[in-house]
Amino acid sequence: MTDLTDLGIRDIRDGVRTGTFSAREVATAFNDAVSRAKPLNAFLVETPDHALAAADAADAARAAGEELKPLAGVPIGMKDLFCTKGVTTTAASHILEGFKPQYESTVSQKLWDAGAGMLGKLNMDQFAMGSSNETSAFGNVISPWRSNDGSTAPLAPGGSSGGSSSAVAARLCPGATGTDTGGSIRQPAAFTGISGIKPTYGRCSRWGTIAFASSLDQAGPMARDVRDCAIMLEAMSGFDAKDATSLDLPVPQWEQSLNANMAGKRVGIPREYRVDNMPEEIEALWQQGIAWMKDAGAEIVEVSLPHTKYALPAYYIIAPAEASSNLARYDGVRYGLRDLPEGANLQEMYAATRAAGFGDEVKRRILIGTYVLSAGFYDAYFTQASKVRTLIARDFEKAWESCDVLLTPTAPSAAFALGEKSADPLAMYLNDVFTVPSSLAGLPAMSVPGGLDRKGLPLGLQVIGKALDEQGVLNAALALEERAGFAARPQAWW
Amino acid sequence: MVAGAMSVDTVTVKKVASLARIAIDDAAAERLVPELNNILGWIEQLGEVDTSGVAPMTAVIPNTLRLRDDVVNADPLTGGGIRDAVLANAPQAEHGFFTVPKVIE
Amino acid sequence: MADATAPYRIKGATGDWEVVIGLEVHAQVTSNAKLFSGAATAFGAEPNTQVSLIDAAMPGMLPVPNRECIRQAVRTGMAIDAQINKWSRFDRKNYFYADLPQGYQISQLYHPLVGEGSIEIEDGETVKTIGVERIHVEQDAGKLMHDQHPTRSYVDLNRSGVALMEIVSRPDMRSPSEAGAYLRKLRAILRYVGSCDGNMEEGSMRADVNVSVRRPGDEFGTRTETKNVNSVRFVMAAIEHEANRQVDVLESGGKIVQETRLFNADTGTTRSMRSKEDAHDYRYFPDPDLLPLELDDAFLEECRASLPELPDAKRKRYEAAGITPYNADVLTAEVETARWFDALLEAGAAPVAASNWVAGELFGALNRIGKDITESPVTPGQAAELLALVADGTLSGSLAKQVFEVMLETGDAPGKIVEERGLKQTSDTGAIEAVIAEVLAKNPNQLEQYRAGKVALFGFFVGQTMKAMGGKANPGVVNELLKKALG
């Protein structure tokens, strides 16, 4: 029998249903893998009992002849941005050290209701701010991948869902939750050779998910392939009356409707995504993707998204502005860290607590956000950025007149070494250049592995779709996946 | 936006940090000056975009605000009467209150 | 209406000063649950027992607005003829304080729910229209307590997230008494509409008082804002003190600093709040957790249809029915009185007689027994019956007073009391003629004088007859029969 940890979500689900193996065997195998993978630092908290309890429930249901739930017997990893009742949740920040939520986030609750179990809480960039998972207060996550040039330099798993990407790529879990504000599902998926989809803004409830930038934050699944993402996304999505921005729409049966035939579909290639200094390998991968799309029957059309260049700067106004306000609640009064220097008054306690509790990148973004909202600057920065955001959304609307989905690279490079960009915030921000525009427009977008670069590191292709057309995105991604035949995986060194 | 018109100095950085209630020392403020100016200089390119007649985005996906019925504790997750849960993570609580250093108003 | 009174002026050493006043009133919206959570709003609960995860700003918690709070604010706007904005949105006002768990207050700066409206006030003989700039909806903060511990303040979040309407007037008031009249009128409107209970002691209404002074006719001076003043009397005292303080400062060559001040109810004075250097940079921006609030016509129609008759309209209706302006004013000042009086009219009472009776007899009696009109032992239906017995001659005025006393004590219906105690007024001519004959027989001297031309003695005979009948004779019938008997 193959190693159970080599199986994806669909195979585990089906295997448990048919009795090929028990859910407990699956949970045990993944629990073991998690406990052996400490060097990756992907997990902040391990919850083997949670995974076992869900597995036993699945096995009991099967023994009783009951119909199994959609994710019965599937253990997953939970990004530490999701509040989990009674299980420490920190957003990888000291300021929430020891925080045990008394509630369960809507997304995690939906997964448990679907029968999934939790292997543990996944490390991440602190408050989801970062693209390399180097801003966690609890240490970097290491990518399981290594370049083929003999170097053992630790590589970035991408961010902010770096614990999720690392854990899925290293076969520590068949799927994991991620969150995506400007690319935090897609970029780490691309860096680690896995798939990840950010659905339309409003598909997944934000209730109980620690906020970074409310108008952008969306949860989504990260898994080994497109089908697994579809299965998991179905369980995570759905209307939630507790989130005023939640979409009151039924959840489509994405898995059942998967179809890789692109005949009659038009795939748009945005000319502005051909950025300066883009590595040749990325350009080559993109051309390969275009060829695969043609092969799948699609018509290729060139489109223009003229405001693409302004998406990143607009994002780096809007996201920090929202974050500066969203993170004001971490003040040492009701939960989390309190730093009360001798003789300090209330306002001094706030300043000391937040200085001690937040990491450098979080502070940097809070300061930028505070500055752009402050008296005299609000219109020039925030209002202008919000108008540019309107223009970016209009660009996409215009593009949909001539195509059904867009195809782009996911990131401008393969995984870089840890430390390579951490001294230059701006260089790090530029990593999100291809993922941010669709985030600003709230559109569904997915990354799938397309191949390896010269150093043997994964590269991802991104499909962007119309609002609510996750099916179109999944289908196009499946067409790519079938043609890419991506089978590379990191060799265990940990 | 006037291109290149905005840049911060240590005084501004400290003022902003104080607004954000983040204690910083002189060294940190000095370190942040070039970092923030670098980022601010870069985002200022937005000033080039002609946005006259463009409305700021208010809803990412066309959607209107739903309103809730006026019912107390209809959903335990959004209702009250859960003092223990509310105080469970408090750094300091007494007699059912959160406590903070004494405030003189 | 003619302005009979001289304008209010502060007599300074260097001449007269005019006071300019604007009020920002925070009125707690009447609702069961909070503005953005399902926690209760009831006053006086144990600390932190009416706090949801949302009100405590736990990580990942989100606001969802309460329809009733929006509805009440819209109805309030309609009641002051204000523009209702079908498109509005919520903004965040960012600042750090221990009573503000989120680190921001959800409010409305850029696009308030209610725009311009106005309120008509009467200050003495003067009628004046005070502009209302806007009404926006926002969250209340929690409460800090400083007396429980030597080095700590205690935080109670029960009020955190309760819905408030902030009703912002134009700087249209020119004297403490105008401000008082405005507040009383606003409170009456809110209570008529039912959007706020107007209970100032429990903090349901608090006013931020903006005051400046100037030479009559000059440009506006620099203003100060005195926060959270919680009674009409205190608002008037705060204005008086603050205006005089400003005049003193200006006359001694100083400048007014735009600042926030606090009112001390014990001393009747205001003092500067220790200035927080960045207190004024609130970094407002649209709350990204909430979409724009868009109201449809059906919602607005329901709001309008559910509005009651408002004080001004009611007063006009009463006056049109012949009720004196004074009585109309008294009867409409409090919504409960007006409701009671309307019920009385509905039960068939004649407006003028009813208004005199309520303003005189009923108020006097309630005052005496220390009850307000909602606790009146006499119902409007019973009162209507009593007034009907007077109108049809069954009871004389003095008999009616006797019956009313019994009603107050027993709560019985007047008809029953009249029946049981035989208090019915008589118009039986035979019985009255018999008594008159007796009276004339007993008073031969007076009869002789009357017949000799001293007609003023007629009243004497009426009195004697009424007295002999124990007050129960119909005075009209007595008059008529006496005239006949006396020839």
Ligand SMILES: [Mg+2]
């Ligand atoms: Mg105010």
Ligand SMILES: [Zn+2]
């Ligand atoms: Zn206010």
